[in-house]
Amino acid sequence: xxxTLTSPDGAAVDREKVGIADLAVVTDDTQLVTSGLGSCIxxxxxxxxxxxxxxxxxxxxxxxxxxxxxxEKYVDTGLEQLISAMQxxxxxxxxxxxxxxxxxxxxxxxxxxxxxxxRNIRVATQQLSARSIPIEGADTxxxxxxxxxxxxxxxxxxxxxxxxxKKTL
Amino acid sequence: MRLDIRELxxxxxxxxxxxxxxxxxxxxxxxxxxxVEVTDVSxxxxxxxxxxxxxxxxxxxxxxxxGGLSGETVLAFERERAETLQKLLLNKAGASQALAQSxxxxxxxxxxxxxxxxxxxxxxxxxxxxxxxxxxxxxxxxLPRETLHAAxxxxxxxxxxxxxAMNVDLDFSIYMLPEYQEFVDLLSRxxxxxxxPANKLRAFDGLAKRGAHRAAEQIGMMTGMETxxxxxxxxxxxxxxVPAQVGDETMVGVVFKLTGxxxxxLVILFDERSAKSVASAMMPGGMQEDGIGAMTEGAxxxxxxxxxxxxxxxxxxxxxxxxxxxxxxxxxxxxxxxxxxVVSKLGQRQDYAFVIDSAIEMGGQQGHCDIYALPxxxxxxxxxSALPSNA
Numbered sequence: 001x002x003x004t005l006t007s008p009d010g011a012a013v014d015r016e017k018v019g020i021a022d023l024a025v026v027t028d029d030t031q032l033v034t035s036g037l038g039s040c041i042x043x044x045x046x047x048x049x050x051x052x053x054x055x056x057x058x059x060x061x062x063x064x065x066x067x068x069x070x071x072e073k074y075v076d077t078g079l080e081q082l083i084s085a086m087q088x089x090x091x092x093x094x095x096x097x098x099x100x101x102x103x104x105x106x107x108x109x110x111x112x113x114x115x116x117x118x119r120n121i122r123v124a125t126q127q128l129s130a131r132s133i134p135i136e137g138a139d140t141x142x143x144x145x146x147x148x149x150x151x152x153x154x155x156x157x158x159x160x161x162x163x164x165x166k167k168t169l
Numbered sequence: 170m171r172l173d174i175r176e177l178x179x180x181x182x183x184x185x186x187x188x189x190x191x192x193x194x195x196x197x198x199x200x201x202x203x204x205v206e207v208t209d210v211s212x213x214x215x216x217x218x219x220x221x222x223x224x225x226x227x228x229x230x231x232x233x234x235x236g237g238l239s240g241e242t243v244l245a246f247e248r249e250r251a252e253t254l255q256k257l258l259l260n261k262a263g264a265s266q267a268l269a270q271s272x273x274x275x276x277x278x279x280x281x282x283x284x285x286x287x288x289x290x291x292x293x294x295x296x297x298x299x300x301x302x303x304x305x306x307x308x309x310x311x312l313p314r315e316t317l318h319a320a321x322x323x324x325x326x327x328x329x330x331x332x333x334a335m336n337v338d339l340d341f342s343i344y345m346l347p348e349y350q351e352f353v354d355l356l357s358r359x360x361x362x363x364x365x366p367a368n369k370l371r372a373f374d375g376l377a378k379r380g381a382h383r384a385a386e387q388i389g390m391m392t393g394m395e396t397x398x399x400x401x402x403x404x405x406x407x408x409x410x411v412p413a414q415v416g417d418e419t420m421v422g423v424v425f426k427l428t429g430x431x432x433x434x435l436v437i438l439f440d441e442r443s444a445k446s447v448a449s450a451m452m453p454g455g456m457q458e459d460g461i462g463a464m465t466e467g468a469x470x471x472x473x474x475x476x477x478x479x480x481x482x483x484x485x486x487x488x489x490x491x492x493x494x495x496x497x498x499x500x501x502x503x504x505x506x507x508x509x510x511v512v513s514k515l516g517q518r519q520d521y522a523f524v525i526d527s528a529i530e531m532g533g534q535q536g537h538c539d540i541y542a543l544p545x546x547x548x549x550x551x552x553x554s555a556l557p558s559n560a
Binding site for chain 2: 107117147
């Protein structure tokens with residue numbers, strides 16, 4: 001059911017794609033990938049003891065910002081959903097570590113400090129801190145788009161931009 | 170007949186779930202993880218079907234539907250992709266030789282079955298499937314004759330789900346074309362706002378096409394290149410699927426905010442090579458710039474401004490409203506991430522969008538440009554509803 005491709009160190013790698021307003025949870029070394037992050041924000045969570053990883057790609061800061069019922073669309077309800085899905089998979093909230101990336105301001109008419117990107121970063125940071133989940137790495141703001149790979153084996157978040165190539169948080 | 174936009178969204182969602190199930194079946198059969206990139210629905214005419222299917226060889230499966238929804242469903246693969254699938258099936262340990270040999274028919278049956286189930290549940294009515302018919306044809310001949318006939322009249326609704334293999338070079342689409350009148354009846358059972366009059370959709374389509382042709386003419390005037398509109402259609406698509414449609418390739422483009430009735434966004438994207446070609450063609454004596462720099466930026470902004478004016482000019486006249494556009498916002502980044510702030514902005518008010526999607530070819534092989542117009546859904550519905558019926 002899974003595909004394998006070979007990584008430079010010869011080990012087989014599985015990947016799972018996370019869409020926009022979407023999340024995924026895995027309990028093995030499957031890499032979680034998402035692309036098209038502009039003002040959107042990606043939040044990766046990892047429980048090292050249970051080996052459970054999750055990635056959320058949220059579009060808007062809070063559920064008050066829209067009329068949709070899809071929790072994954074928002075940082076606040078999406079994070080709640082992600083943690084709950086990870087708990088079902090065996091993770092414990094107090095053991096979680098996090099990585100965040102995204103929230104850029106790509107367009108001039110985005111609205112500065114109150115741009116969706118800036119608010120996404122603020123809400124993500126607040127929500128993680130309120131839950132005492134440490135942020136291990138962050139690459140937020142700026143004006144570039146990003147694509148992300150969460151690799152549980154590192155564990156770390158690999159961020160790629162069109163201009164600066166790859167870096168690992 | 171007024172088409173309920175929420176209901177259209179619901180059908181799109183169900184089609185998308187059907188595609189997810191189909192992808193899961195396929196993953197199991199081939200051992201390759203399949204991902205549903207996006208599901209959209211568009212009202213298409215025969216010319217769009219021609220653009221979508223024309224010139225390519227297909228193998229496919231056709232299944233007739235009866236009951237809660239009637240019509241023909243066609244699952245079409247481009248011939249070479251079907252061959253790749255067959256190879257995958259043969260390679261997979263445990264797949265029987267028989268299954269591999271009749272793979273397209275088998276897959277068609279399984280996938281269409283998955284596709285239809287959700288619709289039947291939603292309608293609380295059984296949908297019966299006739300046995301699958303294996304098809305091989307070139308271009309639109311893969312589609313049922315009734316579909317082509319309907320397309321030249323009122324148009325047909327075309328559901329398209331694009332599937333992509335995660336780690337193998339394989340992507341293909343599932344197309345589903347329900348019978349027009351029956352589908353329109355379904356969408357207008359108990360219309361709630363926002364709703365769009367069914368007979369105005371063609372007018373809207375015409376408007377979009379004229380906009381694309383005007384924008385193409387502007388490129389021609391500014392660059393001296395020959396231009397043609399390759400594809401122009403209105404898709405109804407979940408906002409979250411829009412960036413995936415654009416893809417992750419690095420693009421050069423401009424984003425405009427539209428204000429008026431309807432408000433929204435207009436995004437013009439060139440791949441890097443095309444951006445350089447148009448910029449160079451706009452400079453007297455060609456362009457002296459390595460890579461994509463200030464000169465390309467200036468040229469793309471200027472061209473974008475003129476194209477946008479061309480695109481929306483005709484709208485205001487036909488719609489009887491006024492639409493203004495912002496100064497160009499220049500972007501040079503991954504295509505999908507350029508769409509991200511646009512869908513986020515619209516996402517504050519809606520989950521789905523009518524995306525007017527036009528592709529323009531320049532000077533033969535010299536370049537390519539995509540225009541995406543994303544109007545505010547409610548404002549668009551209101552504006553179209555107010556159109557006189559002879560518009």
